[in-house]
Amino acid sequence: MKFPLRPISRASVPAALQKAERYRIINDPTSAESICLDVLEVDAHNQEALVTLLLAITDQMGPGPIAAAHRAQALLPRLDDEYKRAYYAGIICERCAKAQIGAGSYRTGEMAYHWLIEAMAFFEKAEALRPAGDDAAILRWNTCARLLARDASLAPREADEPVDPSME
Secondary structure, rough: OOOOOOOOOOOHHHHHHHHHHHHHHHHHHHHHHHHHHHHHHOOOOHHHHHHHHHHHHHHHOOOOOOOHHHHOOOOHHHHHHHHHHHHHHHHHHHHHHHHHHHHHHOOHHHHHHHHHHHHHHHHHHHHHHOOOOOOOOHHHHHHHHHHHOOOOOOOOOOOOOOOOOOOO
């Protein structure tokens, strides 16, 4: 049975976005995602809602992060500036790596390694584009570098064939 969704008012958008952020903080990303979708119904270009939605989707990544990664990546072109697109692309990859690490399945280390390397490349791009005083991309790059340094199982595939993290 389907129930028709009820629209929110434009005036309620700021309060709704605050609620979405609170739901993310208390680890209820599905509620945060729902709120963001409601906001985007009345304000399709709301950048805060797009970012919060992207983060709520990645908060839900499990052992098989590919579907969530694709959903989050589909939001990137809707972000207004190149810095945000690069930064959040890095966040998606970093969270995919962490989901892979948490899965502990066959070739997890190889897959996580490639996701982290991809994340670091996006963070480098974001660093070059960042606004003055915004070192978020550097902080994320350093986190990825420390993950790689701390865990010897996070290593590239030894075979000549490259690994495509989006396909496994």
